[in-house]
Amino acid sequence: MRVSLLVGALVLAGCASQPPGTLSEHDADAQRVALALKHGYKVTNQDGEVMYCRSDFATASHIQKNTVCLTAHQMDEIDQENQRVLDSQNKSRSAGAGLPPMR
Helix, strand or coil, X not given: CHHHHHHHHHHHHXXXXXXXXXXXXXXXXXXXXXXXXXXXXXXXXXXXXXXXXXXXXXXXXXXXXXXXXXXXXXXXXXXXXXXXXXXXXXXXXXXXXXXXXXX
């Protein structure tokens, strides 16, 4: 749960700062790395694959940490899913804009 909230925040910030148009693969990688670093992820190489890792304290603990590592593909999938959810929420809000206020 905590990880999905962190990744959600990462994705939202990325969506807000992304310019319109398509990015080259190199630009997309550079943007992903910069955003990941900004949100506390560390870029590591595990078995030849670039991973984005973040450690957070376990719930109700000041000692134990949970580390989550994601691939670029996993981060992109989470980004796309979060964007679909935001678009869906915005669409439902705009559809209900013409309704009278509830009493």
